[in-house]
Each structure stands twice: as structure tokens, then as C-alpha cells.
Amino acid sequence: xxxxxxxxxxxxxxxIEVLAREGARGLTFRAVDIEAKVPNGTASNYFxxxxxxxxxxxxxVYERWQPxxxxxxxxxxGPRDRAHLTALMREMVGRLTDFPxxxxxxxxxxxxxxxxxxxxxxxxxxxxxxxxxNIGFHLEAGMPGDATxxxxxxxxxxxxxxxxxxxxxxxxxxQVDDLIxxxxxxxxxxxxx
Numbered sequence: 001x002x003x004x005x006x007x008x009x010x011x012x013x014x015x016i017e018v019l020a021r022e023g024a025r026g027l028t029f030r031a032v033d034i035e036a037k038v039p040n041g042t043a044s045n046y047f048x049x050x051x052x053x054x055x056x057x058x059x060x061v062y063e064r065w066q067p068x069x070x071x072x073x074x075x076x077x078g079p080r081d082r083a084h085l086t087a088l089m090r091e092m093v094g095r096l097t098d099f100p101x102x103x104x105x106x107x108x109x110x111x112x113x114x115x116x117x118x119x120x121x122x123x124x125x126x127x128x129x130x131x132x133x134n135i136g137f138h139l140e141a142g143m144p145g146d147a148t149x150x151x152x153x154x155x156x157x158x159x160x161x162x163x164x165x166x167x168x169x170x171x172x173x174x175q176v177d178d179l180i181x182x183x184x185x186x187x188x189x190x191x192x193x
Contacts, residue, residue, distance in 0.1 A: 007038075007042075007046065008046050008056075009060070010036050010038075011032055011036050011038070011042065011043050011046055011047075011053075012053070012056050012057055012060040013036075013060065014032045014033075014035035014036035014043075015027060015032050015035075015043075015053050015054075015056075015057040015060075015105075016057050016060060016061060016101050016102055016105040017035050017101050017105075018031045018032055018035050019057060019101075019104070019105035019108045019109065020100070020101035020102075020104035020105045020108070021101075023108050024054070024108045024109070024111065024112040027050065027053070027054070027057075028050075029041075029043040029044045029047070029050075029053070030043075032053070051116065051118060051119060054109060054112060054116075054119055055118075055119060055122050057105060057109065058105075058106065058109045058119075058122065058123055058126060059126065061099075061102040061103075061105060061106050062126065062130060064099055064102055065095060065096060065099065065102060067091075067095060071091070080141070080142045080143055080144060081144060082144060082184060082185070082188055084143070085143055085144060085145070085184055085188065086180060086181050086184045086185075088143075089153060089157060089180050089183070089184055090177060090180050092157070093157055093160065093161060093164075093176065093180060096161050097161055097164055097165060100165050103161060103162075103165055104165060104166075107162065109123060110123060131150075131151070131154060134150055134154065135147045135150045135151070138150045144188055145187075145188050145189065146189075149187055149188055149189070152187045153183060153184065153187055156183045156187065157180065157183065160176065160179060160180070160183075164176060
């Protein structure tokens with residue numbers, strides 16, 4: 001298999017776009033080659049099989065979603081209150097929806113994982129690790145609430161993002177900020193304020 005990291009990243013990014021647009025059934029090496037604008041057969045030289053490509057696409061979505069070091073530094077110096085937590089949740093929703101293909105591709109991967117046990121195992125580990133990292137970060141940063149607060153916000157905001165990307169007319173832009181604030185307000189226990 002080929003080892004050009006930039007080419008591999010471009011192919012995986014192309015796979016994310018294909019997944020988001022065509023769904024898992026439309027993800028073929030040929031479709032990735034076309035999306036990446038590379039010669040036919042290129043993707044098959046970089047990935048052992050389609051499962052390898054699916055797995056790497058899932059990992060790449062998370063790489064692209066990672067906030068930069070400056071964003072983490074900002075969190076560390078911010079206050080530990082409801083308003084700051086609301087601002088963090090708004091930033092997170094914005095970061096995820098700014099890469100809609102990534103979110104939609106991940107939904108496709110989750111659906112595909114219901115039929116592919118190996119992919120399910122990989123996604124379960126990756127998403128659990130991400131959730132655990134978010135819980136750990138929240139607690140270590142001294143943000144209000146506990147692990148359950150993080151899990152409830154995770155569940156509520158993920159569905160809000162899904163609605164926003166798939167049926168944007170249900171919750172128009174300005175309403176999203178209000179819903180995020182309401183989610184934090186209602187999920188965060190009063191004693192944690």
C-alpha cells in the first residue's frame with residue numbers, strides 16, 4: 001500500500017464527502033478517486049479494503065473536529081459558570097456544524113456499523129473515548145455539573161446538530177443559540193451553578 005500521507009488524507013477527506021452526499025452504499029474506491037480528482041485505482045492502492053476506508057474516514061472526522069490549542073487555552077482561563085458552559089456548547093455546536101460533511105458521514109458510518117460488527121467495534125471505541133475525554137476535560141477544568149451533565153448535553157446537542165444539518169427549517173439559526181442555552185439551563189443541576 002502507498003504511504004504518501006498527504007495523498008492518503010486527501011483520499012479520506014474525499015471519502016467523507018462521498019459518504020455525506022451518497023451514503024455508505026455510494027462509497028466505492030472509484031467514487032473516492034473521482035471526488036479526490038485522482039487517477040482511477042488510486043484509492044485501492046492506499047486502503048486494504050472498503051472497511052479500512054470506512055474506519056479511516058471515521059477517524060479523520062474526529063481529527064478535523066479537534067479544536068485548536070488556543071481554544072483549549074481559552075477554556076482554561078474562562079470562568080467556571082453556566083454562562084461559560086453555554087458559550088462552550090455554542091462553540092462546539094458551531095465547530096461541528098461548520099464541517100457538515102463530517103457529521104453526516106459519521107451518521108452514515110453509524111448506520112453502516114449496524115451491519116458491520118468490526119466497524120461497530122471501532123466506532124464504539126472511538127466515540128466512547130471521545131465522550132470519556134469530554135467528561136474528563138469538563139471535570140478537570142472545574143466546569144459546573146458532573147459526568148451525567150456532560151452525557152446529557154452530548155445527547156441533546158447531538159440531536160440538535162442532526163436536526164440542524166438534515167432539516168434546517170425546523171430550528172432556524174437564531175433559535176439554535178436559544179436552544180443550547182435552554183439545554184444547559186435545564187440539564188445543569190441547580191446545586192452545580
